Amino acid sequence: MEDSLFLYQLTLRRPSHTSNVVVGQFTPNKKVQELIFANGTNIEMYRPNQSSGKLHKICQQDTWGEVQGLDIYRLSGSSEDLLVVTSDSGKLTFLKFDIVHSLFYPVLSEPHSKTGFRRTTPGDYLAIDPQNRAIMISAIERNKLVYKVSSSDQSSLIQVSAPLEANSRKHITFGLIALDTGFENPIFASIECNYGIYENSSKDVDAELLLVYYEFDQALNHIVRRKSKVSIPGTSSKLIAVPNSAGGGVMICSESMLTYEAKDGDRKYIQIPRRNGESTSAQILSFVVHKMKKKKFFILLQSNLGDLFKLTFQYNEEEESMESINLTYFDTIPVCHSLSILKAGFLLANVANSNKLYYQFENLGEDVDDSTSRETDEISEVISRYEVRKDENLANLSLVDSIETLNPIIGSTLIDSTKQIVTLSSNSYLKTLTHGLPTSIVVSSPLPMHPTSIYTSKLESDSKNDDYLVLSSTLSSTTLVLSIGEVVEEVSDSHFIANQPTISVQQIGKSSIIQIYPNGIRHVNSKSKETTDWYPPAGISITSASSNNEQVIVALSNREICYFEVDPTDNQLIEYQDRLEMSGGIITSVALSANKQLDSVKCSFAVVGCADSTISVISLQPHNCLEIITLQALSSNCTSMIILSGSELHIGMENGLYARSRIDSRTGNLSDTRTRYLGNKPVELSTIKLSDAGNGSGDEESITGVLAISSKSWIGYNYHNNFKLTPLLNVNINSGASFFSEDIGGDAIVAINKQDELVIFTLGDGESNVSMDEDFSISSMKLRYTPKRMVREEEAGSDQILYVIGSQLGVESNIPATRLEVGKTIESEIEVEDIDPTPTPGCWSSCLQIVDVFEQKVIQSIEFSTNERALAVAIVMFSDSNKSLVIGTSAEGKYYLYVFKLAKSLHFLHKTEVDFPPNVLLGFQGKLLVGMSNYLRLYDLGQRQLLRKASTLIDQMKNIVSISLQGKDGRLVVGDIASSVSFVKFDVLENKFFPFADDILRRQITTISKLDYNTVVGGDKLGNVFVSRVTSSLSKRVDEDWSVMKYQPSYLNGSASRFQNICEYHLGDIPTSFVNGCLNIGGVDSIIYTGLQGSLGLLLPFATKQEIDFFTKLQFELREFFDYNFDEINIKGGDSNILSRDHKKFRSYYNPARNVVDGDLIERFVGIPQAIKVKISNKLDGSPQEVERKIAELRNRSAF
Known part of the structure; x- marks a missing residue:
């Protein structure tokens, strides 16, 4: 088919917006709790490391559905929790964690509704009885279901009864909890509103909210619904179940106030304290109830300002009366969707629109101080005050770790020269994603020589630390041996040959070490320092070698292979009587597998690379030793080889290619070969060990990997049955080796950098261990406000300069507006580190910031006036060849276009008032194209303002949100917020835009991007991505017969023609940007997309x-x-x-x-x-x- 296109969708980073977090114990280890995150269409498990307290990801699973509710359930007699999930699948699902495969699997999936989201479909709210007897799920409107839950005595499997309905017509639910009733009947409480009495009213009324109880009578298997005697405030938004040890009941969170309703209906009121100098009221957004030993507990609440409050109860059990309720200021952290407390004394803050923060409790705060608000029987006007503590001034919390998130991603761009993705994401951050693992340099020291290779070795087989660091130079034919300890110093009694370059160093046997150099092999007893030498024939030298603790193989310059084994009695090398002569030319490299750690089985095969671009597998087994088994051709000469895990052959080649093959453990045949281009220099390989604390147990697991060095440095390793090959960031090395020392905390890499310096570095940023499952390293740069749009220079050398507009609602900046004088250069402002804007409801603050991505700094900032909001930005090349920056703004019902001349510093030209909000700006044929409302307007540059040159009303559109330039002949694709996309062409003679093709569907467009002259890719706010194309016949008619096509009559309130939708797909996240490019060297261009919830894919x-x-x-x-x-x-x-x-x-x-x-x-x-x-x-x-x-x-x- 002529217009066919097939795409392969792949998610590179999954959504990071977390709607639900639960803490549970999903493994048999009673001392460890896990955190479960529901991130849209996937769930994640994190486990704290017992020694460091850091969080490590255990698993991540796609759900193929949107998770709505999440909670934990524990079977009676069990020590492990089950995960209870409600979703758009229309099922109530119970999941159990499989510790063998580190995955969740369903143990019960109970259907209750059709798939999809509806306001009457239960699942939006989930509540589980604290005694694990019943579960209630609720829809937003009308429907509620209650399940009785039990377990079978024989199989210990969970069983649920047929659901009991608890429906209320024309009632909207705003919250649902399960009360702690002890061994009495389970009771659920909800905030509801009966909209039926208001739906026929023509006046605006304040809806009355109801507190409704649902009691599950277990004896009668019946639901009893009853309302609270008195209505609750109209601003009520949260319900908190008070533990039964404090008398039970429910706490109602409303604006400026908490209301406690006991079981008997009595109420007490607690005013929420306010900040000093603040007059705005607070609203509780999140809370967590933390139960401790001996029936003690406290409740931590957070307001909309981020302030944490500790709620404590004094309850008299003998008299069954509440003596006091105290609400005390605790600390201030970023505003969160939810809070979670672990038994080990940590707090997980699920921060809204920023990184998740993991705190440790330094202390639990005072129950009563000057900021304490106490309960009253009537609503009191007395409000307590407090001084705010945040960031480094926290009194009760200390930040331990954070989980990097990208949500919400507003836009992105790809810097092709460095393969970096720059996103407008999170709250006031510009985040740069680079493929690779970060590194942290521990030691950097100059050297007295110019080494070409580096080796490390132990002196004894049972030694934990590496003892020797050997530097070799083929340029000066020297070898330098250094000892590794608290200090690095030269070893004087190593007995190594110092006036020859070293080819390999290996610890063999129990307490011996060998040095392989061009003229022989020196064997040194580590204890007695006795030496034994082996020499090749006269005139013959060693060209390459490989070894392990029990075997040594060397290649000679006469194309012969010599094989040695270690005598277990005296640790001496015994040469095999025969030698193998290779027919493929000079031997370029050889490889042996390292010994297995659990037994002493010798390596059965060796691999030899020759100058005729072939590799040969030779047998080392007694019955056919040094016999060639397999021969395989390569695309270039092999420069380096290593064998990992006894069966994985890694090959580095002269042309920069890296190959990985599998060796059959029985036959020695090579199979499953995979290649990767690493750079424009020959690839050198070495074996390294990596530490991974991802199990969270506190004991770091060692992963054997490969270090590959070409024009860039890479590491390869197997992780969860997948082989990853990842570049190393912030290091530029010529040679490297694995290195272990307890003095620096474990595994590291010692290397020689391009400046001939000795460097020791570890993986990670120095503050936390690196996560082996992360493909991106993320660097964040703080901006003033939430970024909205950005544009960048396209010329080489300037593509790292970004122009970012940001705006934020609800804050008033304390920075004065930048003075803009017509025709004058704007002076650079000193960037303020922490502007700390004043919270002001309904107020907008906005600015333009010029950012250098490579330097990670703000070059210049322009602050707009209070209540002026930046909407769009573009770089436009006007007809006078002056490159200009144009910014569209909105200020108190008026709309403006600011024009700046681009130079070393911005030069303000003028501003122009326009009729509608300028949503989209684009350079078009030497003019400025503006999409505003349903108009397309062209402006040219004037002396005092922009001059309108054309204006076209697009009837079928409501509000233009995106424009893609398809070609230089004036063809555009215009995206609308409600009417999908249309292909449009500009007619120069009539000075007007004519739409000539529309979509067959109505879509709510979020972003579009050009694929080719006839094709566009787009996304809508429902999470769909589509590719649309104008047929070649229609495109040809538009180009050749435009004078006829532009007058074609309208069809069905749209253009005369319709284009084809050739691709349709639901992502599960709202697309916010599309970029054409690739993320690896020499790769094929694809469509890189970002999603609002933090997803990234192609x-x-x-x-x-x-x-x-x-x-x-x-x-x-x-x-x-x-x-x-x-x-x-x-x-x-x-x-x-x-x-x-x-x-x-x-x-x-x-x-x-x-x-x-x-x-x-x-x-x-x-x-x-x-x-x-x-x-x-x-x-x-x-x-x-x-x-x-x-x-x-x-x-x-x-x-x-």
Whole structure:
């Protein structure tokens, strides 16, 4: 088909907006609690490290559905919690954690409604009885369901009864909790509003809110609904269940006040304290109830200003009366969606629109002080005051860790020269995403020589630390041996050959070490310092070598291979009697596998690389030692090789390619070869060890990996059955080796940098351990306000300069507006580190900031007037060849366009008032194109203001939000907030824009971007992405017969023609930007998208018809496997469909999915059971290894 296009969707970073957080114990370890995050369409588990307190990700699973409610449930007699989930799947789901596979799997999925979101579908609210007897789920309007929950004595499986309905017509629910009633009947409480009495009223009225109780009578299996005697304030938003040890009851949070209603209906009132000097009232947004030993507890609440308050109760159990309730200021942290407290004394702050923060309690604060507000029987006007403490001045909390988030992403751009993605994300931050692992340099020292290679070694096999650091130089034919301890110093009694370059250093046997150099091998006993030498034949030298604790193999300049084994009695080397002569030319590299740690089984194979671009696998087994088993050709000469885990061969080549193959442990055959381009220099490899504390147990696990050095430095490692190859950031080295020392905290890398300095560095930023599952390193730069739009220079050398406009509602800046004088250069302001704007309801603050991404600094800032909001920004090349920066603003009902001349500093020209909000600005044929309301207007640069040159009303549109320039002939694609997109062309003769093709669907457009002259990609606010294309015949007629086409009559209140929708797909996140490019060196361009909730992904076009057929069939088979109707999906072990959601229906949420393959589903092929892999692969006429290789190659084509 002429207009066919197939895309491969792949998520590189999943949404980070967390709607729900729960704390539970999901593993048998009673001392450890885990945190579960519900991030839109995925759930994550984090576990605190017991020694450092840092948070480490344990698992992340896609749900193929939107998680609405999250809570924990514990079976009677069990020590582990189950995860209870409500979602758009229309099911109540119970999940159990499988510690073997580190995944959740469903133990029960109880259907109750149709899939999708409706205001009458239960699931928006979830409440579980504290005694685990009943669960209530509620819809926003009318419907509520109550489940009685129990467990079978025989199987210990959870069982739920048929749901009991508790419906209320024309009632809207604003909150739901389960009360702590002890062993009495379970009771649920909700905030409701009966809108039926107001829906026919023509006047504005304040709706009355009701506190409604639902009692589940277990004996009668019946729900009793009763209202509180007195209505609650109209500003009530939260309910808090008071523990039964304090008499039970419920706390109602409303504006400026807390209301406590006891079981008998009596009420007490507590005023929320205010900040000194503040007159605005506070509203409680989040809370957490923390229970301690001996029936003690406290409640931590947070207001809309971020202030934390500690709520304590004094209850007399003998008299069953409440003696006092105290509310005391605690500390101030960023405003949160939710708070969670762990038993170990940590607080997780699920911060709104910024990084999640993890605090440790330094103390629990005073129950009573000057800021304390006490309960009264009547509403009191007396309000307590307090001084704010935040950031480094916190009195009760200290920041331990943070989880990097990107939500909300407003826009993004790709800096192609560095492959960095710059996002407008979080609250007042510009975040730069770089593929790679951050590094932290521990030691940097100059050297007295110019080394070319570096090695580390122990002196004894049972030694934990590395003892020797060996530097070698082929330029000066020298070797320098250094000792590693508290200080690094030269070793005088190493007995190494110092006037020869070293090829390899290896600890062998129990207490010996060998030095391999061009003229021989020196064996040194570490204890007695006795030396033994082996020399090659006269005139022959050693060119390369490889070794492990029991075996040594060397390559000679006469193309012979010599093989040695270590005598276990005296640790001496014993040479094998025969030698192997290679026919492929000079030997360039050899490789042996390191010994297995659990036994002393020797390596069965060695690999030899020759100058004819081949590698040979030779046997080291007794019956056929030094016999060539396999020969394989390469695309270039092999420069370096290592073997990991006994079966993974890693190859570095002269042309900058890196290859990884699998060696069959029995036959020695090579298979499953995968390649990657690393740089324009030969690739050198070495074995390293990496520390991973991701298990959270406090004991860091060591991961064996490979260090690959080309024009950049990379590390490769296996993580959760996936091999990752990731560049190292902030280091530029020529040679490196693994290094372990307890003095620097464990595993590190010692290397020689480009300046011939000795550097020791660790992975991570120095403040926290690196997470091995993260592909991006994120650097954040603070801006004044929440960034809204940005534009950057396109010229090489200036593409790192960004012009960012930011605006924020509800704050008043304490920085005066920048003085703009017509025709004068704007003086640079000193950037304020912390502006600390004053909270002012209804007030806007806005500014322009010029940012250098590489330097991570703000070059210049321009503050706009109070209540002036920046809307759009663009760089425009006007017809006089002057490059100008244009900014559209809105100020108290008036709208302006500011024009600045771009130079070293901005030069203000003038501002022009316009009729409508300038939502979109774009340079167009030497003029400024403005999309405002449903108008397209052209402006040219005048002396005193912008001059309107054209204005076109687009009838079928409501409010233009995005414009894409398709070609130089005046063709545009215009996106509307309600009417999808239209192809438009500018007619020079009539000075007017004519729409000539519309969409067949109504879409709420968020962003669009050009793919080619006839094609556009777009996203809407429902989370869909689509690709639309004008047919080639229509495009040709528009180009050749425009004088006729522009007068075609309108069709169905739109343009005369309709374009084709060739791709449809539901992302599960609202697209906010599209960028064309790739994220790796020499990759294929794809569509890189960002989502509002913090997601980042790509849409990669398939290259061949065979690829389309293969991955379409693979997707079909995986859908069949994950189909929740099949019994095998519920079997414990391996990946599963945790919400029992139909994958195809999810990806076709609003429109049927078309011509897009779900790469996230495809990559789950790796985690399914081996038997299923074989079954699916046979249907695809291949093996599991071939399928996995094709999946990896497709991913590496544009990403990593």
